[in-house]
Every structure is written in C-alpha cells, then in structure tokens.
Amino acid sequence: MKYTLLLLAGISCPIFANTVNFACMVQPAQIVEIRSPVTGTLQQLHVKAGSPIKKGQVLAQIEANVEKSATQTAYYRTQVKGNLATAQAKITHAAKKAERMKQLSAENFVSKQAYDDAMNELNQARAELQVAKENLKQAEFEYKQSQADLNRRKIYSPFNGVVMQQYIYAGSMVGPTEGKNPILKIAQTDLFKINAIIPLKYFRSIKKGQVVKIVPEAPFDKLIATVKLDHVDQVIDASSGTFSAGATIKSNSVKFPSGIRCKMYL
Numbered sequence: 001m002k003y004t005l006l007l008l009a010g011i012s013c014p015i016f017a018n019t020v021n022f023a024c025m026v027q028p029a030q031i032v033e034i035r036s037p038v039t040g041t042l043q044q045l046h047v048k049a050g051s052p053i054k055k056g057q058v059l060a061q062i063e064a065n066v067e068k069s070a071t072q073t074a075y076y077r078t079q080v081k082g083n084l085a086t087a088q089a090k091i092t093h094a095a096k097k098a099e100r101m102k103q104l105s106a107e108n109f110v111s112k113q114a115y116d117d118a119m120n121e122l123n124q125a126r127a128e129l130q131v132a133k134e135n136l137k138q139a140e141f142e143y144k145q146s147q148a149d150l151n152r153r154k155i156y157s158p159f160n161g162v163v164m165q166q167y168i169y170a171g172s173m174v175g176p177t178e179g180k181n182p183i184l185k186i187a188q189t190d191l192f193k194i195n196a197i198i199p200l201k202y203f204r205s206i207k208k209g210q211v212v213k214i215v216p217e218a219p220f221d222k223l224i225a226t227v228k229l230d231h232v233d234q235v236i237d238a239s240s241g242t243f244s245a246g247a248t249i250k251s252n253s254v255k256f257p258s259g260i261r262c263k264m265y266l
Helices: 064-080 080-106 112-151 200-205
Strands: 004-007 021-029 029-033 040-045 058-062 154-156 162-168 182-189 191-199 213-218 223-228 240-252 260-265
Touching: 004 240, 021 213, 040 240, 058 182, 064 112, 154 240, 191 260, 200 240
Parallel strands: none
Antiparallel strands: 004 223, 021 191, 021 260, 029 182, 040 058, 058 154, 162 182, 191 240, 213 223, 213 260
C-alpha cells in the first residue's frame, strides 16, 4: 500500500469545501497497558514515561531468584550423563557375555539356563539404558520449562512505540489479574490508525480500497495525506445510525503526529 503526502502551501481544507467530509481521529495503531504475566515483585523498570521503545526490548524485570536457581539446577541435570554411560557400558559387557554363552551353550559347555541368564542380563541392561535416556529427555524438558518460566519474569515490548505512562515503581507487587495495577501504558508509533464515524446514508458510497484525503487539524492542516481505506465496518451502530471506516498507515508516510483530530474527504 502506498501513501502520498501532498504539501499544499497556502491552501487549507477550504479547497474541499464542496466535498463530502467526516470527522476523524489520527491515533496510534495500538495503545496497551502492560501487566506482568506472573505474580511477583517488580525488581527493575528499564524505561519511564516518554521513553522510546523497540519491539522485543525488555521493559521490566520481575524478581526471579527462585526461577534462576531452578534453571541452573535443571541445566546441571541435563549435563549429568553418568547413568547413560553406565547403562551403555553394561549393554556392551552383557552383549559380549550373551554371545559367549550362546557359543558355549551350542557346544554344550554350559547349560541353556546359563545362556538364558546372560540374555536376561542383556535385556536388563537395555532397559536401564532406555530409562537413562528417558530421564535425560525429562531433564532437558524440565530445563526448557524452567527457562520459559525464567523468561516470563522479563516483560518485553510488543511493538515499536513510546511509553505514555508509568503506573508503579520498583518494589511494587505485580500480577496478571485486572485487580493489579498495570506497570506501563505504551503506544505503537510506527503505525497510525485513522478512523472516521460516518452516517448510515453513506454506507453504499464507502468501499474498502477507496482513496480518501485526510486533512489534520491546525497547525497541521496544510499537510494533506492521500490514503486508501483498509477497513469499512459492515455492521451499523443502531443507536447512532453510523458506521466506521478508516486506514492504518505508516507514521513515516505523513508529517503530522497521532492524537489529533482530522477530516476525511471523499
């Protein structure tokens, strides 16, 4: 999708005086309140109100001493392979013994029972190896799980944007429930959402993909953006007799900020 920015020096919205227009708003694509996915103590905040943020950036750290210890223990278990080596050695020894007993039994130097005992010993060694492998696999799974638990103690930014508000400080209790205060309010600033509320009588005149002109409020009213509508509501709000339509655009395709009113001209 391409966007065109028209800089009309000395010309403002009266150029569209005879054109149908609707009130609209330019807003960040998303505004979200950040909460902790786990209950705990907020150990550190890496940002504050007004800080620019990048997608994937660590915003906050929840106290994680227990999780760090559990992760270290789980990692150690993945490195302990003594039982595996012992079981493999037993198989090697038991296999040689069983082969020897087989030959001796065939030549009637030992009883068939001796051969059966050797085979049982080999099967037991194989079973022990299987258990050792399963234990190692379980240890690796628990290590990955403990890593995930530890990683949940870090809170990451879901998008590029800015911190709008900081609600609490280090030392506060945090959690995932609505009853707990959010940590931050952040806004996505690399994308803008432009939305207009339109009377029902224009429903058949507005189509997805339609090109419209956006005139922001003063002092940005000489910066007129031409955009394509990427959404048109297909459900009418019965109480007001209106529907919404708008577009999501890259913020660097226009020269005006978000959080302002505008007019959408057909």
